[in-house]
Structures are given as structure tokens and as C-alpha cells.
Amino acid sequence: MNGKPLALLLAGTAPFLCLTGCKSREESAQKELKDRGYDLTPEAFFRAAESDDVAALEKLTANGIAADTRNAAGDTALHAAAGAGMKKAADFLLDRKVPVDVTGADGRTPLMVAVMRGTPEMVRYLLSQKADPHKKDGQGFKPLMLAVREGRGDMVGELAAYDRDKLDDALLVAALEGKSSVIDALTNYGASVYARMDDGRTPLMLAAQNGQIEAVDMLLDIGANRFSMDDQGRIAADMARESGHEELALRLAETPQEDEFALEEPADLGAEMLAKVVEKEQAVPVAPPSVNPADLPWNKPVAGQGGGAFGALPVGGAAPGMLEGVVLEPMASSEGAPPSSADGKVPLVMRAYRQKDLPLRVETVQGQVATLRISGGGVKEVTQGEMIPGSGSRLKIVRVERRMQDLKDAGGMTEVSVVEVEDSANGRKRELISGIEPTAHDPVALVEDGQGRHFVAKAGQKFRGADGSEYIVTDVRPNQMVIENRTKGEVITVPLRGPRG
Structure with a gap:
């Protein structure tokens, strides 16, 4: 060993051994990668x-x-x-x-x-x-808007829960670009066909303006109103015509029929809303394949209410009752539970919203004469006691006046023109006010409680929680309900989730 320690001799050969071994391993790795069809890049x-x-x-x-x-x-x-x-x-x-x-x-x-x-x-x-x-x-x-732009309706269900306050914006863009599959998905998860741009344009108007025929058909099929007006009094047909889509304008410009002028009661709408919700629920499973929907606690049949919320309730069953006076019981189990209200204090889910615009608008009143804008018929002056003109119109003006009223969007007390109309077919009466979209009934929501029961809700209704707390529905909007816990002075927002949300 020439007097040198073994360790020193081995240390001197270590770099050589590593170089040789490392090179060998690298070559071996490259060969394995090459065998798999790859190189080291x-x-x-x-x-x-x-x-x-x-x-x-x-x-x-x-x-x-x-x-x-x-x-x-x-x-x-x-x-x-x-x-x-x-x-x-x-x-x-x-x-x-x-x-x-x-x-x-x-x-x-x-x-x-x-x-x-x-x-x-x-x-x-x-x-x-x-x-x-x-x-x-x-x-x-954001991801949701990218899904809209790419026409990826299959992605909406994955993203809707994370961006609920932007679903209406997404629907407006989808209508503008004619993404019909996205429109269908967005409305199933809580976007509202009643959404509006700042200038009053609805999704249907945007689709019509851009000649998106398939999107127009989709929106009409899910409840969009062809006679809604924007801030300038234009309807979807007007916008299609102005943009050169004459054939589409003719399809949209049908004369309002008698039922378009009908005044309705919220309680009458429950069965219709429920039928549409159940139809959509049955179209797409809401539970994973490994789960039997009938086993979920919120799908158990409830006496007097038909079946569970998701697919078990017969479409032809009795109309849901009104929410007023209802005592909402807590759910028996949280396993597999549907979404609750924002803070979880009231087990309610808003499944659908209904608002039917009348095919007219109040412009102003002077003395006993009301100036009205009729969808597709221009501006008309109608005297108190006369029928509102229009094919199929069944509305008679019974009172006109001007008064001061607090309008939320106007930021305080504003002078408004008021026209009270009466439906000659059923005797129902309703005030139509300038600056407010005229509707055939108060806005209503179809809500579902923690036990899968359905109720119709409108502003002003009162009900109780199982703990005795008193609640009042203070507002029903296209994308949410606002409920006040009067016992505790708390406000609860219940977002529209749609039949699949």
C-alpha cells in the first residue's frame, strides 16, 4: 500500500467511481425512456x-x-x-x-x-x-366566463356554486354569443332568464339582436318573455329587425294573445313551476351513481306533500301550498343534505322564480288619460273606463292617478304615474306604475324545505322556524329571496340554485 491508508486511496478513486456510475445510470435511464418512447427533454x-x-x-x-x-x-x-x-x-x-x-x-x-x-x-x-x-x-x-366563451356547458355545474353572484352576467354573455348549451346549464343552476343589462336588455333581446336563432329558441323554451321591453320600449323583435335579422324578427313579433294580458295569482303558479323543476331534475341525476336517491333523507316521502324533492314527486300532483304560516322543521340528518340558506338558519332552497311581464308599459297619465306603450303596437292614449287596445287584450283601465312613491332604484320618493287595470275575465285588479316593469302578478319563488316539501313564496309572507322564531319574506328577486328573522333582527339571503344547483 506504499504506506498510504486504505481510506485515502479509496477517497482518491471516489470521483472516478461516481463519474462512471452516474454516467451508467444516466445511460440506463435514457435507454428506459427511449424504450417508452421518450427522450430526456x-x-x-x-x-x-x-x-x-x-x-x-x-x-x-x-x-x-x-x-x-x-x-x-x-x-x-x-x-x-x-x-x-x-x-x-x-x-x-x-x-x-x-x-x-x-x-x-x-x-x-x-x-x-x-x-x-x-x-x-x-x-x-x-x-x-x-x-x-x-x-x-x-x-x-374567471373560469366561469371562460366556460361560457368556450361553450362548455358541461363545466357550469362544477363552477356555479363558487360564482353564484355572476351567473346572470354569464347568462347575458352566453345569450349574446349564442351558446345554447351554456344557457341551458346556467339556468339549471340558478341563472335567471329575467336578468337585465343596465339598459334593460334581457338575454332574449341580446340573442335576437345578434341573430342567435338557437339561443332564442332555448330562451323562449325556458320561459323568456318575448314582450319584455328595454329602457327605450323595444322588444326582442324590434332589436332583431334593427340588426337586419328580419326573419327572426317575424318569428318573435307574434301579436300578444289573450293569456299574455291575464292577471294571475301567485298561488296559481305553484303547480306549473314545480312541474318544470321536476322535469329538469328527472332529466339529470343529482346523486352520485353509487348512491340511491331514494335513500337520501331529503327524498323521503312526506305525508300530504307527494314524494321527495328530486324526481319522486309526480308532475301531476297537487300544487304546492303557500309558505305563509308554515312551520319549517329541521332536517333529520345532514348526510346528503341539499344546500341551505346562506347562514344555515332556515333550511330553504330557492328552486325557481316566476315573473310574467305584461305586454305594455305605463308612460304617463294626465287627468283621466293614460299614455301606454303597447308591445308591437306603439304608444296609445287610453281613457279611464276603456279597454286597453290590442288583439286579445282583456284589461280595462279602472283608475289613473299621480302620486309620490318610494322607488328603490330611484333612490327615494319620486312622482309616478299609476294605472289600475282589471282583468275582465277573472275580475282581478292590479296597479301598474311608471318606471316599474308591469307584471301580471307579484314575483314568486318556488322554495324547498329541508324535508323536500315545496312551497310558493312571495314578499310579505310570514312563517315560523321550528325553534319558534318568526320570519318574513321581505323581497323575492330573480336570483334570490331575502328573509328577515324578526325574532332576532337578522337578514338571511337565499340564492336561486335552480333544479340542479
Whole structure:
């Protein structure tokens, strides 16, 4: 050994041994990768992510490819896995500390890419990993709006619960761009066909204005009113005609029929609303395949109420009762429970909203003469005691006046013109007020309690909770109900969730 310690001799050979061994391992890894169809490059790393090939991802990262490496566009392999719907690859990358909300091309996160190109299952997985559904891309679009722009109606159900206050905005955009599958999905999860732009345009008007025939048909089928007016008194047919869509304008410009002028009572609308909700619930399962919906506590039949809320209640059954005076009992079990109100204090879900606009509008009154704008018929002057003109009109003016009234949107007391009309067919009367959209009835909601029972609710109704607390419905809007707990002085907001939300 020439007097040299063995350890010193081995130390001198260590760099050589490592160099030889490392080179051998690298060559071995490259051969294994080549056998699998990859080389040791970032491009191969992305291809493995898009193929859900975790074994290749492990070899590539073990041999120097960083987990957060980016392609020329600025995306990571997590973006690639998300767009391809590859959960195992996404899981591998997240485990190696690639941030779930890492931004790439156009400032988009993997969740956004999954919404645009991936699968609902991948979107659901990323959300379960705390991906942020409220982040915006470089153009200011959140995931929900990206789903609208890409026509991905299948993504709406995954995102609706995270962005409920933007569902109406999303519906307006979907109507504008003619995304009929998105329109269908959005309204099933709580967007309202009664939504309006700042200038009074409805989804139907936007679709008509842009010649979106399929979207127009979809909106009419789910309850949009062809005779609603914007701030200038135009209806959907007017907007189609102004934009050069004459054939569509002719389809929309049917003369208002007798039932369009009919005054209705909220209690009359319960069976109709419930039938539509049940029809949509039966069309798409609301429980995972491994769960029998009949076993869920909120699907159990309730005496006097038909069956459960989701698919068991016969469409031809009795109309739901009014909410007034009802005692709402707590649910027997929270397992599989449907959504409750915002703070969970009242087990109510708003399933549907109904508002039928009359095909006319009050402009002003002078003496005993009312100036009215009739849908498709221009401006007419009608004297007290006369019938409102129009084919099929059954409304008679019984009183006109001017008075001061507190209008919420006007910010205080404002002088308004008032026209009281009477339905000659049923004797019902209703005040129509300038500046307020004239409707055939008070706005109503179909609500569902924690036991799957359905009720019709309107502003002013009072009811009690199981603990004895007194409640009053203070407002019913297209996208929410507002309820006051009068016992505790608390306000509860119950959002519209739609039949599937």
C-alpha cells in the first residue's frame, strides 16, 4: 500500500467511481425512456404529462427535468395535464410542489385550462385541491366566463356554486354569443332568464339582436318573455329587425294573445313551476351513481306533500301550498343534505322564480288619460273606463292617478304615474306604475324545505322556524329571496340554485 491508508486511496478513486456510475445510470435511464418512447427533454416531460405516464414523469424528474419546467408558451406540465384531463399526472406534479394556481400563457391557471379543454372530473379534482375559481386570466376572465366563451356547458355545474353572484352576467354573455348549451346549464343552476343589462336588455333581446336563432329558441323554451321591453320600449323583435335579422324578427313579433294580458295569482303558479323543476331534475341525476336517491333523507316521502324533492314527486300532483304560516322543521340528518340558506338558519332552497311581464308599459297619465306603450303596437292614449287596445287584450283601465312613491332604484320618493287595470275575465285588479316593469302578478319563488316539501313564496309572507322564531319574506328577486328573522333582527339571503344547483 506504499504506506498510504486504505481510506485515502479509496477517497482518491471516489470521483472516478461516481463519474462512471452516474454516467451508467444516466445511460440506463435514457435507454428506459427511449424504450417508452421518450427522450430526456422538456418536450418529452410535457408529453408524458398529457399521457398520464407517471413512470416516465418519475424518470424524467429523477434525471434533471424540473417539475415546474415551462414550455415556450410559458405553461407548466400541470397545465398540460389539466387540459388533457390527466389526474394521475396532475397529482404527481402537485406532490412535487408545482402550485395548483401557477399561471402560464395568457395568465391562465391549470383550472382555467381544464375548463377550456379538459374534463369536468379534472375541474372537480383541481377545485378539491384548492384551485381558486375566482382568479382572472390576463384578459380579466374567471373560469366561469371562460366556460361560457368556450361553450362548455358541461363545466357550469362544477363552477356555479363558487360564482353564484355572476351567473346572470354569464347568462347575458352566453345569450349574446349564442351558446345554447351554456344557457341551458346556467339556468339549471340558478341563472335567471329575467336578468337585465343596465339598459334593460334581457338575454332574449341580446340573442335576437345578434341573430342567435338557437339561443332564442332555448330562451323562449325556458320561459323568456318575448314582450319584455328595454329602457327605450323595444322588444326582442324590434332589436332583431334593427340588426337586419328580419326573419327572426317575424318569428318573435307574434301579436300578444289573450293569456299574455291575464292577471294571475301567485298561488296559481305553484303547480306549473314545480312541474318544470321536476322535469329538469328527472332529466339529470343529482346523486352520485353509487348512491340511491331514494335513500337520501331529503327524498323521503312526506305525508300530504307527494314524494321527495328530486324526481319522486309526480308532475301531476297537487300544487304546492303557500309558505305563509308554515312551520319549517329541521332536517333529520345532514348526510346528503341539499344546500341551505346562506347562514344555515332556515333550511330553504330557492328552486325557481316566476315573473310574467305584461305586454305594455305605463308612460304617463294626465287627468283621466293614460299614455301606454303597447308591445308591437306603439304608444296609445287610453281613457279611464276603456279597454286597453290590442288583439286579445282583456284589461280595462279602472283608475289613473299621480302620486309620490318610494322607488328603490330611484333612490327615494319620486312622482309616478299609476294605472289600475282589471282583468275582465277573472275580475282581478292590479296597479301598474311608471318606471316599474308591469307584471301580471307579484314575483314568486318556488322554495324547498329541508324535508323536500315545496312551497310558493312571495314578499310579505310570514312563517315560523321550528325553534319558534318568526320570519318574513321581505323581497323575492330573480336570483334570490331575502328573509328577515324578526325574532332576532337578522337578514338571511337565499340564492336561486335552480333544479340542479
